[in-house]
Amino acid sequence: MVNYQSISKRTVAFFDILGFKALVKKYPIDELAKKYKMLIDQTEGLNRPLIKDENIPSLFPNHPKNRPWCIKYIFSDAIILISENSDGVSCLKLLVYGWRLSQLCIVHKMPLRGGISYGDIYIDPHRNIVLGRALIDAYELEKKQNWIGIAIDKNVEKAFPNLFKIIKDPSNVFNPLFLKYDVPFKDCSTKKLHTLNWRLNLVVEKGTRSLFAKKGDSSISEKVLNTLNYAKAVVASRQIYDDSKDLPVELRTFFRGSKKNMPFKHGDDL
Numbered sequence: 001m002v003n004y005q006s007i008s009k010r011t012v013a014f015f016d017i018l019g020f021k022a023l024v025k026k027y028p029i030d031e032l033a034k035k036y037k038m039l040i041d042q043t044e045g046l047n048r049p050l051i052k053d054e055n056i057p058s059l060f061p062n063h064p065k066n067r068p069w070c071i072k073y074i075f076s077d078a079i080i081l082i083s084e085n086s087d088g089v090s091c092l093k094l095l096v097y098g099w100r101l102s103q104l105c106i107v108h109k110m111p112l113r114g115g116i117s118y119g120d121i122y123i124d125p126h127r128n129i130v131l132g133r134a135l136i137d138a139y140e141l142e143k144k145q146n147w148i149g150i151a152i153d154k155n156v157e158k159a160f161p162n163l164f165k166i167i168k169d170p171s172n173v174f175n176p177l178f179l180k181y182d183v184p185f186k187d188c189s190t191k192k193l194h195t196l197n198w199r200l201n202l203v204v205e206k207g208t209r210s211l212f213a214k215k216g217d218s219s220i221s222e223k224v225l226n227t228l229n230y231a232k233a234v235v236a237s238r239q240i241y242d243d244s245k246d247l248p249v250e251l252r253t254f255f256r257g258s259k260k261n262m263p264f265k266h267g268d269d270l
Helices: 020-026 029-046 088-107 133-144 154-159 218-237
Strands: 006-017 070-075 078-083 112-124 129-131 150-152 180-184 190-195 202-204 254-256
Touching: 006 088, 006 133, 006 154, 020 029, 029 088, 070 088, 078 088, 078 112, 088 112, 088 150, 088 154, 088 202, 088 254, 112 133, 112 154, 150 154, 154 190, 180 218
Parallel strands: 112 150, 202 254
Antiparallel strands: 006 078, 006 112, 070 078, 112 129, 150 190, 180 190
16 A cells, blocks of 8 residues: 655646636535536546546556545645555556646636646645645646646656657657747746647537637636647648557546537537
């Protein structure tokens, strides 16, 4: 059994639901709580093995069926993920879950901005204590960004270089999943970092633009524009879909639209 009450090196993600304060002001608390609880219930269902059929390919076939991919804490609009162990497989489980989590939150109009780091962390689940450099680094990386998206700190790549090694093989699913991109920061600079590519294997019946706010102040408009530019870059890379029957179940296509019309093509990209 993993001893969570300890100091060790882990992969840590800090996610912030953008626009949450506006939702709190806009909706009655019971209505917002119901909507948020429904979203969190769905995210919890994704934080564990999806299908028990051993004939369907999986990234983690030996993972215990009822154990979460990673540790999760939620406080208001902040979501913190912590890898179960310090190894690369535990890191990958967190990254894959974080990717799917970002897609789900985007389609539910509660988009995430996030940072992912690696380093020392202390966890005491009995007292709900989480502290350490990895959490601070993930938090600071999240706060610097000026878009809807998730950036991965270079210290994660340094710790697990094989996860991010570019392989010139179209069957390598991790190249598009961890797309490297000039991430926009609030100080108008950019930094080339690996990202969690939320656009990968996401099919939206009404198109990508329909996922984001059409109106808002200048800061919101800028975030949305930067996000749509990322989506354009993903489409331009032509690494947006993989429908192979050999694709692991954790990475398969996520459809957003009318269930009666499934499966459908992506509506229009932008």
